[in-house]
Amino acid sequence: MTKQEKQLRQDLLSADFETRITAAVSLTENILFERNEFEESELILLDVLGFQSSKSGNIIELMLGQLYIKMSELPRAKRFLLIAQSSRDEVVMQKAKELLEFTSNSSR
Amino acid sequence: MLVTSSFPCENCGIKVSGAEGSECPGCGQSQTSPGRAQDSESSNGLTNYSDANSISPKTGFDSTWIDSLLNNCKPLSEGDLSESPDNLVKLTSLLKASIAQAPDAESSNRANSFLSEVYRQQERYKESFESAVPGTKSNMEYFKYQAYNSILVAITALDLHEDYEEWIDRAKNINFAGVDYHAMCYLVKNKRFDEALEACERHYTFNLDEMVYNRADILKQADRTEESERNYFKLIAKGPKSDYFSNSINSLTFSIMIPQGRYVESEKLLASAICTENEREKVNAYSNLAMVAFHLKEFSAAKRYATVGSKSKDPAIASESRLTLCNIEFQRLFESENSTDSEWESLFNQIILSLESVDFDDAGKFLQTLLKTYEKSPRQVNIAQVIDAQYARLTDHPEWSKNEQVAIEIEFMWMQVLSQSYLKESKYSSLDQLFIQALEKFKDLNFIELIAYLRTPFAGIEIRRGALQIRNVDFLTEWASFEQVPEILYGLSKSEVESVLVSLAENPAAPEEVCVLISSKVDLDLDYALSNRATLSYEMIQILSKSPFDSVRKLIAQRGDLDDSIYTQLATDSAILVRDAIKANINCSPEIKALAALGSL
Numbered sequence: 001m002t003k004q005e006k007q008l009r010q011d012l013l014s015a016d017f018e019t020r021i022t023a024a025v026s027l028t029e030n031i032l033f034e035r036n037e038f039e040e041s042e043l044i045l046l047d048v049l050g051f052q053s054s055k056s057g058n059i060i061e062l063m064l065g066q067l068y069i070k071m072s073e074l075p076r077a078k079r080f081l082l083i084a085q086s087s088r089d090e091v092v093m094q095k096a097k098e099l100l101e102f103t104s105n106s107s108r
Numbered sequence: 109m110l111v112t113s114s115f116p117c118e119n120c121g122i123k124v125s126g127a128e129g130s131e132c133p134g135c136g137q138s139q140t141s142p143g144r145a146q147d148s149e150s151s152n153g154l155t156n157y158s159d160a161n162s163i164s165p166k167t168g169f170d171s172t173w174i175d176s177l178l179n180n181c182k183p184l185s186e187g188d189l190s191e192s193p194d195n196l197v198k199l200t201s202l203l204k205a206s207i208a209q210a211p212d213a214e215s216s217n218r219a220n221s222f223l224s225e226v227y228r229q230q231e232r233y234k235e236s237f238e239s240a241v242p243g244t245k246s247n248m249e250y251f252k253y254q255a256y257n258s259i260l261v262a263i264t265a266l267d268l269h270e271d272y273e274e275w276i277d278r279a280k281n282i283n284f285a286g287v288d289y290h291a292m293c294y295l296v297k298n299k300r301f302d303e304a305l306e307a308c309e310r311h312y313t314f315n316l317d318e319m320v321y322n323r324a325d326i327l328k329q330a331d332r333t334e335e336s337e338r339n340y341f342k343l344i345a346k347g348p349k350s351d352y353f354s355n356s357i358n359s360l361t362f363s364i365m366i367p368q369g370r371y372v373e374s375e376k377l378l379a380s381a382i383c384t385e386n387e388r389e390k391v392n393a394y395s396n397l398a399m400v401a402f403h404l405k406e407f408s409a410a411k412r413y414a415t416v417g418s419k420s421k422d423p424a425i426a427s428e429s430r431l432t433l434c435n436i437e438f439q440r441l442f443e444s445e446n447s448t449d450s451e452w453e454s455l456f457n458q459i460i461l462s463l464e465s466v467d468f469d470d471a472g473k474f475l476q477t478l479l480k481t482y483e484k485s486p487r488q489v490n491i492a493q494v495i496d497a498q499y500a501r502l503t504d505h506p507e508w509s510k511n512e513q514v515a516i517e518i519e520f521m522w523m524q525v526l527s528q529s530y531l532k533e534s535k536y537s538s539l540d541q542l543f544i545q546a547l548e549k550f551k552d553l554n555f556i557e558l559i560a561y562l563r564t565p566f567a568g569i570e571i572r573r574g575a576l577q578i579r580n581v582d583f584l585t586e587w588a589s590f591e592q593v594p595e596i597l598y599g600l601s602k603s604e605v606e607s608v609l610v611s612l613a614e615n616p617a618a619p620e621e622v623c624v625l626i627s628s629k630v631d632l633d634l635d636y637a638l639s640n641r642a643t644l645s646y647e648m649i650q651i652l653s654k655s656p657f658d659s660v661r662k663l664i665a666q667r668g669d670l671d672d673s674i675y676t677q678l679a680t681d682s683a684i685l686v687r688d689a690i691k692a693n694i695n696c697s698p699e700i701k702a703l704a705a706l707g708s709l
Contacts, residue, residue: 039412042412043416046379046382046383047382047383048383049379049380049382049383050348050353050354050379050380050381050382050383050384051348051383064379071408073406073408073409075404075406076406076409079372079375083376
């Protein structure tokens, strides 16, 4: 385990919700996805999903959407991406839109 | 159970809503309520007596004897007593023996109050009530309130309706803090929901969230689901920092949304509940999420979530998750064209294994899945033997006598499987024994195997007489259609249910007296069914030819087996359709037809 991973896992236990969310996103996107550790990624993301405020902008749903695409669970991916698509965060919304198009094309 | 997503109060065992650490309303420990019953922070209600150990300067009561007794009880009453039932039994013996030697009434009252609590923890409510009555006379509030708690719990558990008002009034008069909580439990159990809501409001005056949570639960039980949902959402809106956030999501989704098929909405809520710090609620959310994924036919996800639940320390959640895992596997094999015998066999064995550590509430569902799996598996096992062994094991379960609904479900399944096996093997005397036992209990169920047995000539008169006790309409309707024995047919004719009587009327074996009895009901469908019988006695024809229903007289007029006197009578019938039937009946003479034509002019 790298120093960075250790720190991120430590941050997952932070009392500050935003820190936890940022750590979960970073840990899954940069480390666990790379290692194809999808089940653990899912547990980590679900663990922080409820902490999101409107400020966080549904980034966790976007991450879960991406994860389920990787796991070939397209209907689940679609449902979470639909939530992310309604995000106030322009970047999240745009990315969700793109991925939704991708899932639609894949399921055709 | 009044509140779901809850935990039992460590003090009195009553289910308490909300997060762990909430104060129990059942035994009146609310710090803001008047008339606190107990002040102790100890982990169970039997270790609080140390607070009570004092010599009262007001009454001059010498508590040496009771202090000594309670100190002797102390080693037996510490820790989680649900895990050491032997200690409760030892405590009972010790207290009973000591009470007989109490030096004065007050000592006896206090010891009795304590004994009532010991009985209550063993769910021996009758004995708890009896010991609590003298306990209420104690002059020390601690023991008095403890005894009131035992009495009010017993009243609800034993449905002591005649005692309810009296003891509630008494509890109010001494300002017992738990009075409205107990009233709420009693009223909910007796489906007096509006009054229960009032009691809920009174009890939780100082804890709004707990009030809303319990309100939601009562409304749910009253089938006022929309109002219940609104109350849950009030708590969910408070966010994950609220103690009731995840409990409310779990209750709302499990009891309202999932049964309504609102899976996607449930999924969204449950995913947000997982962040809770409350481990039990977190795992519960996973377990519910597994169910949602299962309904959405997303079996891989369902399996992942149920696996989380199956590792729960809470046996109920772990058991429910194992059940979901078995159902997921069943569905996967069922929907796959390539599922093999060995996969079915492996699932069968997995269910048997799960049954060993089953939470009693799930036992019936596990057995159902086992039977479904057996239907699909290569059937190398004797299912009757397997079910018989499971049944024998489950009847020894401590919950067997307490959870009647599940016990009946299991027993009925056991009866069905065993009777199918006996029928197949023509073991008629075993069948007789089994059904006699069954008839004692299953008067309201449609016992298909018994129907199959009654169709055979091997079912004796005693079984047939016994089966007349069954009240299930589908059962009686089916039976009435083929029964042959006149005595039994007569017994069936006493039914007031139209479908049973129609079946009897259509049964060619129904004797004359049964037909007469049926016709006396003056019912169009019954008269119609009787008129369609292949053979009718002269008396029956006379009765039916005078039926108040035109369509029935028309049917009679169409028959070819009547005397001319009846044809003549019907030729002058007031209803044109009856006379027309006579005109068209080839069995009528030209004179009678002419008479009918004359009547039509």
